[in-house]
Amino acid sequence: MRKGKNKESSRVKSKKFEFFYCLFLFINHPVQILQGPVRHLFYLAAGGRLCPAGFIMKRILISGLFSLLLTGIAYGRQTTGGNGFNADSAYAFTARQVAFGPRVPNSPAQLACAAWLGQKLAQYCDTVYRQQVTVTAGDGATSLRCINLVGVINPAATRRILLLAHWDSRPWADRDRKKKKQAIDGADDGASGTAVLLELARVLQNSAPGRGTVGVDILLADVEDYGKDEWQDASYALGTQYWCHNPHVAGYTAEAGILLDMVGGSKARFPMEGFSRQYASPVVDAVWQAAAAAGHSAYFPTEKEGYITDDHVPVNTIRHIPTIDMIHLPRHSETGFPEHWHTHRDNMSVIDKHTLQAVGETLLYYLRHL
């Protein structure tokens, strides 16, 4: 993916929300501890009688413990949640993809990884569709083998949600200082989103959301990252563009779509991306509310961001499914993306299980409250 043209001008400043939120978390504990005695002082000033010391101590203890619990939840220290999403499993799915080597179009690694992905989807989904076609790169000449996979969960349900991620890795490390022409591992950019979707499929296989009234379609799209800045924006997301014109089921549609891209980095920040707000504002609101309810607001600040050219754009503009992009956009970054973006540093060392867990739990909460 790449930054859209309006990035700087459209970027809305944070309004210091995150700073005050962190400050709140930092001071929350002592404030909770103090609030018991402070309340009692007000009570006394209002003419009340002093409560027994034991009662005050109990209040201090309870509020302190409550505060610690809240703080722990906010930072998401746990790696396995009660709802079944397992970050260890998602991490292993990421590592498995990376172990194939860069999943570059026309490479043996592409074929091997596609076979493995198809196998995993078949294990967890009711139906699997495989599209293997040839697309033309942005240079207008290079033929690229493109393999899209779609896993369908609960095909009978009429309410449908589309979840997607690209699984190919970038053939160049054009943002690196060394070995610019070599393909990258793409642990975060490609493998992480795909891994979270596989783990979600594993969790959902026995518990379709919405008490069985909602079906989920998982699109693992190929050839997203073969684009170049000197080519047009349409040189990106070639697999998804093909799927949009030729969906796995004729006339396919869904009430909402969620794209995952770079969802494995440490302390990731998922702000509200521009095209997501433009085309799918209600989906943005629902997903960010789900993140808050699942205790992951620290990863999902309610801050507006610029426009990213990514797989969700054709899904919105060609398929007309309101689709958002959940993508790591750090606040202080020269490129707008994480420091490892399109470099050889995008390897397993940047993958953090806490982030995978936060994303997985947010999606599960969203799906289970539709």
Ligand SMILES: [Zn+2]
């Ligand atoms: Zn990329």
